[in-house]
Amino acid sequence: MVQAVESSSEQNRALPSQAKPFSPEDDAYLREALKRCSASTYEAAFQFRKTKNTEHLPAIVLGIIERYVEPDLRAKLKDPDDDLRLIEDLGIDSLTMMEIVILVEEVLQMSINNEELRHLRTLGDVKQFIECKVRGLPLPKPTKFLPIEQIMSIMPIQPPFLFLNEASVSSQGASARYKISGQEFFLQGHFKDNPVMPASIMLEAIGQLAVLFLLEGGAGEPSKVVNPQTIFFTSCEGVRCHRMCKPGEVLSLSIKPKRLKAPLATFEGGIRVGQEKAAIAEEITLTFGYAEEVAVEPARPAAVNGEPTPLAAVVNA
Secondary structure (H helix, E strand, C coil), X not given: CCCCCCCHXXXXXXXXXXXXXXXXXXXXXHHHHCCCCCHHHHHHHHHHHHHCEHHHHHHHHHHHHHHHCCHHHHHHHCCCCCCCECCCCCCCCXXXXXXXXXXXHHHHCCCCCHHHHCCCCEHHHHHHHHHHHHHCCCCCCXXXXXXXXXHHHHCCCCCCCCCCCEEEECCCCEEEEEECCCCCHHHHCCCCCCCCCCHHHHHHHHHHHHHHHHHCCCCCCCCCCEXXXXXXXXEEEEEEECCCCCCCCEEEEEEEEEEEECCEEEEEEEEEECCXXXXXXXXXXXXXXXXXXXXXXXXXXXXXCCEECCCCCCCCC
């Protein structure tokens, strides 16, 4: 049932409305436009049109996208991840994207320029873009997609100890993928006849994605450039592993900055395999310096059997 009473939070997030009141004719048109979407999509759209509360936008956008995704891929939207890629993960081509945009324009009564869609690569990109358009805020900077060749040119960490095959970096965070090939050197003895990716290496991969975020301009100082030779692991908190990861599986990594103030940067991060949670780190902290500054003395890395680890904290694999 559609809620008829606005909560205080809805009032706080409501946009100033200069449009005409939502009439029965408007409701009939909205029902017709969303007739192939879920009932919850209509309810969210109804509430938005009545209250202009932007909290309903994610449900509307997600419901409309689900309408155009092939049935066998819709399971990915049941527990949606903002890092889901429109083309690679959801099978949305350029023509389908135009259909989605047209319906979004009708439901939200807005206009979207085709040129603005060029840099939308993930579900999170779309949701953030729509909210900025509706609220009249500056559009977010485009997400940067980095193939392996570009990652290698940026990162101080190189194969065979680089665990990012591709990555996307935005002002809000970063995501990446790594396929466990089965040829990794550490799988030769971890474990005998049962290769499993060490948890410490998964944490290393999350940390490497945080390094990439810092090097791609995410350190909060537009006029300064982070020196790649100054980035080192400092500490981690709240690390938990939820499943084993084996050769052939693709790790989906994500990080978001929590605190950024030189010389420290703290992130939260996680890894999924498909829709399954594999590992999380509530806080990973790195130390860094800028190119024009003298490098800070890095914290001493954690040690295993007396030997320092590069970026990863000590985690029982």
